[in-house]
Every structure is written in C-alpha cells, then in structure tokens.
Amino acid sequence: MxxxxxxxxxxxxxxxxxxxxxxxxxxxxxxxxxxxxxxxxxxxxxxxxxxxxxxxxxxxxxxxxxxxxxxxxxxxxxxxxxxxxxxxxxxxxxxxxxxNTRSVAELVIAEMISLARQLGDRNTQAHLGGWVKSAEGAHEVRGKTLGIVGYGHIGSQVSVLAESMGLRVIFYDIVKKLPLGNAVGKATLGELLAESDFVTLHVPETPETKDMISKIELAWMKKGAHLINASRGSVVVIEDLVAAIKEKQVGGCAIDVFPEEPASNKVKFTSPLQGLPNVILTPHIGGSxxxxxxxxxxxxxxxxxxxxxxxxxxxxxxxPNVDLPVKQGTSRLLNVHKNEPGVLGEINGIISKAGANIEGQYLSTDPQIGYLVMDVHSAQVQNLADQIGKLDRSIRTRVVY
The missing domain is CATH 3.40.50.720 (NAD(P)-binding Rossmann-like Domain)
Known part of the structure; x- marks a missing residue:
C-alpha cells in the first residue's frame, strides 16, 4: 500500500x-x-x-x-x-x-454591498484620476430584500450573514428547505425575482439549471435590481444579461463564473460584460x-x-457509501461487482472452499454496482482476492490490509 x-x-x-x-x-x-x-x-x-x-x-x-x-x-x-x-x-x-462555504458566502455579501455603492466603478475612476464624490445611485443594503436561488449550504450561509446585516431574506429551492432565522421561502422563481433588490444564485450545474436566468427571468426582476452569480457559468445567459444592463432593467451584476473560462492564468479573458457600468467580474474565486x-x-x-x-x-x-471500523486481527478485502443476482453467493463460495473464516461482511449496492467489504481470517487473502477478481461479474478486487 x-x-x-x-x-x-x-x-x-x-x-x-x-x-x-x-x-x-x-x-x-x-x-x-x-x-x-x-x-x-x-x-x-x-x-x-x-x-x-x-x-x-x-x-x-x-x-x-x-x-x-x-x-x-x-x-x-x-x-x-x-x-x-x-x-x-x-x-x-x-x-x-x-x-469553501464560508468563503463563497462572504464574497457574495461583499459583492452585494459593492453593487449597492457602485464601488467597482468608483474604484476604477479613482485609479484613472477621476473624483466622483456623489451619493446618487448609492444605497445601504439594510432594509433591502435579498433573494437566494438555491438554499443549500452556501445559500443558507448567505442567508444568515445577510439577515444579520438587516436585510429581508427570501429564497427559492426546488427541494423543500427549513428556513434559517426569518428567511421566507417562495413558491416560484418568478415570485422571488419580482420582490428582490438583490438576487444571488447558488445552484448546481444540471440540465434544469442551464440558462435558467435568461431574458424572460431578467424581465421578471424588479427594475434596477442586482444579480450575483457565484454558482455555475451555465446558469446565466450572458448575452441576455448584457442587454438587460444596457436597458437598465438590471442595475448591475457581479459574476464570478462564466460559460467559458481560461484554462490558466496566462490565457486572456474576454467577456461581453466587460466595460459595462456597475459590473463586477471576478475570475472564479468564490472559494479561493x-x-x-x-x-x-x-x-x-x-x-x-x-x-x-x-x-x-x-x-x-x-x-455506494460504506464506512466500517477496522477489525483487529483480520485482513480486509474489497470487491466491486456488477449488481446482479448471485454474485455474493459466488464470492462466499470461494471463501468457503478456501476454509477462510469471515469475521465481518458488508454489501452496499446501487442500481449498477455492488460494493463488498469483507474482513477475513486467512493467510491466503491475496490468493482469495485473485480468485474473486477473476469472476465474470467482478469489476475490481483488492486487499487493503
């Protein structure tokens, strides 16, 4: 080993x-x-x-x-x-x-405040020698509504942080989730989008979430609301988001993930979102x-x-998830096989024929495979593993100790 x-x-x-x-x-x-x-x-x-x-x-x-x-x-x-x-x-x-749950959640909170205060644009202008000291378009986040799409580990952590800052928190998830604090679940995505001053996305990449935020959903958003995506690049249709920002339907966005991303730090990054007002672009650093x-x-x-x-x-x-403690004085043999009737009987037949004593045995299956963990007393455990591995329906067999 x-x-x-x-x-x-x-x-x-x-x-x-x-x-x-x-x-x-x-x-x-x-x-x-x-x-x-x-x-x-x-x-x-x-x-x-x-x-x-x-x-x-x-x-x-x-x-x-x-x-x-x-x-x-x-x-x-x-x-x-x-x-x-x-x-x-x-x-x-x-x-x-x-x-990386906490790291992503903190970035979302930082981006929400940055969008509310237009910090990205003000920072760029100051670097270029501009001095734009004005309260116009700058807002506190306290008292605003944050809509969280996907109320899993990260979404719920964002919920706790946001509520502690005085925001009203609503969320939408396809799976029923227990709200934390005073967060309120919404029945539909459209309902959440219509009520939110900030929308943050925390969903996995699946066929159902691909392009889930397009021109239709952006039109449902409260005019001037802000969008944050630190989930997956396939979730937002970038071209539609660009149009919504130019039309001022969306007041700004913070995007950390993109449909296509450079393979390394040496490759030039380009996006249709570059150069737009109140747009924060970060290089997939939510958990970095x-x-x-x-x-x-x-x-x-x-x-x-x-x-x-x-x-x-x-x-x-x-x-199949298996987690068994070490059984002292035995050897442990692992076998992955096709989940078909009779495999366990064939394996036990080999063990029995060799005269080995099985001290413990655990089998877990899914629709395709079975995962077998056996603790045996035998000086010939590797020979047993070799025989089991030769079975037609065995996929993998090894001895771990």
Missing part, C-alpha cells in the same frame, strides 16, 4: 500532499490543468488522481486508465468528471462539498481563499486516506 502513487493537479493546496505523503503514499503535485492528451500520458503511472474544477476527466480518460482506484475533486462540483463511466469501472469520486483551499485539501486528502487504508467510500458521489 505504501507504493501507491497519487497525482494532484491545478495547484491543489500543499497540505493535501503533506498529509498523504505522511501516510506513506508517493505524491506528485503539478500546477496546471492537464489536457485530455496529457492525462492519457500521465495517468498510467498513478493510482489516484486529485483535480480541481478545470481538469476534465472524460470517459476516454477513464476507459484508458481502468487501474485508477479513485478520483478526488478538490472543490464542490463534480460535473467535470464522467461519473457514470467512473462508477462502471469501480472508481469512486470524492469531493469537498462544504469546505487560503482558509478554504486548506480545508478542501484536508477534506479530500482524508477521504483518500480512509478509502485507500480501510476501504471507506463515505462521501463518494457516484458510489
């Missing part, structure tokens, strides 16, 4: 490498997001891969590297990974859904604080450690 090799890309916080190296794993860290072609060259030399949001793990990459034990997304989203293909070949995918990146590094590194050392898949987004 100490010889397992892990590749971390996209400047993942060094604390992840430190923690995994301390466990005896061989860890390499690179700063950029590898292309599909580069991944095809790199991954044959590694057992586990850690990425952030820009590295695309396609079906082609996974099919060519079926030996991969696991993939970690050192971020919230996992849409950059072909989760179905990873599951098909027994590769659990982990992420860090909570570690040292505190958040440190916490994300720890969270996913711990998921890797527990999976590689004891077979825990707790927190995997595409895999």
């Amino acid at each position: 100490s010889e397992l090799r892990i590749l971390l890309v996209e400047n993942i916080h060094t604390v992840a490498k430190e923690r995994l190296s301390a466990e005896g794993f061989k860890v390499d860290l690179i700063s950029h997001a590898p292309s599909e072609e580069e991944l095809l060259k790199l991954l044959p030399n590694y057992d586990v891969l850690g990425i952030r949001s820009k590295t695309e793990i396609t079906a082609k990459v996974i099919e060519a590297n079926k030996h991969l034990l696991g993939i970690g997304c050192f971020c919230i989203g996992t849409n950059q990974v072909d989760l179905q293909t990873a599951r098909k070949w027994g590769v659990p995918v982990f992420n860090a859904p909570h570690s 604080t040292e505190e958040a990146q440190y916490a994300i590094g720890l969270e996913v590194a711990e998921s890797f450690r527990r999976f590689l050392r004891i077979g825990s898949t707790s927190g995997a987004v595409n895999f």
Whole structure:
C-alpha cells in the first residue's frame, strides 16, 4: 500500500500532499490543468488522481486508465468528471462539498454591498484620476430584500450573514428547505425575482439549471435590481444579461463564473460584460481563499486516506457509501461487482472452499454496482482476492490490509 502513487493537479493546496505523503503514499503535485492528451500520458503511472474544477476527466480518460482506484475533486462540483463511466469501472469520486462555504458566502455579501455603492466603478475612476464624490445611485443594503436561488449550504450561509446585516431574506429551492432565522421561502422563481433588490444564485450545474436566468427571468426582476452569480457559468445567459444592463432593467451584476473560462492564468479573458457600468467580474474565486483551499485539501486528502487504508467510500458521489471500523486481527478485502443476482453467493463460495473464516461482511449496492467489504481470517487473502477478481461479474478486487 505504501507504493501507491497519487497525482494532484491545478495547484491543489500543499497540505493535501503533506498529509498523504505522511501516510506513506508517493505524491506528485503539478500546477496546471492537464489536457485530455496529457492525462492519457500521465495517468498510467498513478493510482489516484486529485483535480480541481478545470481538469476534465472524460470517459476516454477513464476507459484508458481502468487501474485508477479513485478520483478526488478538490472543490464542490463534480460535473467535470464522467461519473457514470467512473462508477462502471469501480472508481469512486470524492469531493469537498462544504469546505469553501464560508468563503463563497462572504464574497457574495461583499459583492452585494459593492453593487449597492457602485464601488467597482468608483474604484476604477479613482485609479484613472477621476473624483466622483456623489451619493446618487448609492444605497445601504439594510432594509433591502435579498433573494437566494438555491438554499443549500452556501445559500443558507448567505442567508444568515445577510439577515444579520438587516436585510429581508427570501429564497427559492426546488427541494423543500427549513428556513434559517426569518428567511421566507417562495413558491416560484418568478415570485422571488419580482420582490428582490438583490438576487444571488447558488445552484448546481444540471440540465434544469442551464440558462435558467435568461431574458424572460431578467424581465421578471424588479427594475434596477442586482444579480450575483457565484454558482455555475451555465446558469446565466450572458448575452441576455448584457442587454438587460444596457436597458437598465438590471442595475448591475457581479459574476464570478462564466460559460467559458481560461484554462490558466496566462490565457486572456474576454467577456461581453466587460466595460459595462456597475459590473463586477471576478475570475472564479468564490472559494479561493487560503482558509478554504486548506480545508478542501484536508477534506479530500482524508477521504483518500480512509478509502485507500480501510476501504471507506463515505462521501463518494457516484458510489455506494460504506464506512466500517477496522477489525483487529483480520485482513480486509474489497470487491466491486456488477449488481446482479448471485454474485455474493459466488464470492462466499470461494471463501468457503478456501476454509477462510469471515469475521465481518458488508454489501452496499446501487442500481449498477455492488460494493463488498469483507474482513477475513486467512493467510491466503491475496490468493482469495485473485480468485474473486477473476469472476465474470467482478469489476475490481483488492486487499487493503
């Protein structure tokens, strides 16, 4: 197990490498997001891969590297990974859904105040030698209404911060959520948009959220209201937002995510929103604080450690979740197989024929695969794993200790 090799890309916080190296794993860290072609060259030399949001793990990459034990997304989203293909070949995918919550929420609050006071424009003018000292168009946020679309971990944290500053908070979510503080849920998106002075988006990237804010929804907004998007770049139709700002239907916006983003800091960024009044553009930095990146590094590194050392898949987004304590005096064998009748019987038949004693056994399934964890007494545990791995319906079998 100490010889397992892990590749971390996209400047993942060094604390992840430190923690995994301390466990005896061989860890390499690179700063950029590898292309599909580069991944095809790199991954044959590694057992586990850690990425952030820009590295695309396609079906082609996974099919060519079926030996991969696991993939970690050192971020919230996992849409950059072909989760179905990873599951098909027994590769659990982990992420860090909570570690940057506070960082994103604080940025949203800062952007809301900046839009209300036109700080972006005033700052630019001052840098250029202008002195625009005027109260016209500048407002306090206290007493205004903040509409939150998506009341999950980040949305609810924004809700708490905003209410403490004296804002009225309303929210809309397709799943019924318990309001925090005095926040009030709205039955429809249109109702929320019509009432809000500020609208902030906190939704995942799904077919349902693609282009969910277009010219229709922008027309529903209160005239002069402000829009903040720190969720996914596919959620807002940028061209429609540009038109709404030029027509002064929308009073300003703060956009942190874009439909197309540069692959690295060396690539020039362009957007139709550039040069418009009261528009704040940030380079996908919602979760880019040292505190958040440190916490994300720890969270996913711990998921890797527990999976590689004891077979825990707790927190995997595409895999049956199993988390069992270590059973002293036994060997632990893991098996991923097609979820079809009779597989467990075949496996137990092999164990029984070898005369091994099963001290503990746990099977968790989803519609496609089964994940089996077995603690056995046997000096021939690797031989057992080899036999089980040869079953027609086995996908992956390994011994963790």
